[in-house]
Amino acid sequence: MKIKGLRKPKTCKTCKEQFIPHSTTQTVCSISCAIQYSKAQSAKLAEKRALAERKKHRQRRADVKPLSHWVNMTQRVFNDYIRARDGNVCISCGSTTASSYHAGHYRTTAAAKQLRFNEDNCHSQCAACNTHQSGNLGPYHINLLAKIGTERVQALESNNQAYRYTREELEALRAHYRQKIRTLNSERGQP
Template structure:
C-alpha cells in the first residue's frame, strides 16, 4: 500500500508577493533573486537583535561590577531629583531666591551625609536649595533651620537634630529606593506636563 505524499502548502513570497511551494519550511522567498532582495532587511533585523543582546550583556556585567557605594550614589541621585521636583513650587530653603530663579537647583541635606549617614535618605532632611547656598555656604544652615521649622515643624527639626544611629543600607534596599523614587519623580513630572498642557489650552 502506497503512502500518500503530503502536498506542500503554498506560501507568499516575502519579497515579490507571489505564491510558491517551498522546498523547506523556513523558506521565505520564491527565488534566489527574491532571497537576495530580502537579505538587507534580514541583516538589519539580525544586527539589531545582536546589538540589543550585547547591550543587555554589558549591562549585566556592569551591574556585577558595581559596589555598594555605586548603588548608594544612584539611589541618592534618584531621591535628589524627586526632592527638587517635590519642592519645584518653593524657593531656596536657605535664602530668599524664589522658585522662578533661573540658576541651578540642588537637593540640600539639613544634616550632612558625613555627619548623619543614617539620615541620608530621610525626606525631612532633604530640601531644595540653590547651588550657591549648597555648594559655597555648606547649606547655609543658620538660615536653613528657621525655614525648615516653618516647613515641617519644630518637633520634626528637633528630632532630626537629636537623631543618632548607625545604619548600613544593603544593595537590595538601595536598588528598591532608586526604583521607588524614580517612579515617584516620573509621576510628578507627568503631572507637571499635564498641568502645562491645560495652561496652554
C-alpha cells in the same frame, strides 16, 4: 474532501508569490528564495546574539562598579526631585532670586548617611547658604520646624542608626524618585 497528492498553495517567505510545496515543511518557492531566506535568518540570528552579548557586557560592567557609583546616581535623581518639589525657594534665607539652588540636607550625608534619602531631611536651598555658609543651620532649623513640625525634626535629630544601602535598594529608590519627578511635572503641565 481532500484528494491525495494535491497540496494546498503556500506563500513564499521571501518573494511572497504563491507556490505548491513539494513537502509540508517547504516555506520558499525556489532555491534562490531559499538562499535569500537563509541569509535573512542568519542575519537575524547574528543580531540577536549581538544584542545578548551587549546585554551581558553591560551587566558585567554594572556589576564591577562600586556602591558609591550607585549612591551618586541615586543622589542626583533624589536632589532633582527635591528641587522640583520645593521650587526655587531657599529654606534657610527665603531667597527666591538666587542663581542656583541645591538640595540641602539638614543633617549632612557625612554625619547621617542613613538620612541621605529622607525627604524630611532635605530641602531646596540656595547655593550661597548651602555651600558658603555650611547649610546656614540656624535659620534652616527654625524654618524646618515651621515646615514639618517639631516631632518630625526631633525624629531626624534622634535617628543615629547606621544603615548601608544595597545596589538593589538604590536602583529602586532611583526609579521611585524618577517616577515622582514625572508625576510632579505632569501635574504642573511640564514635559
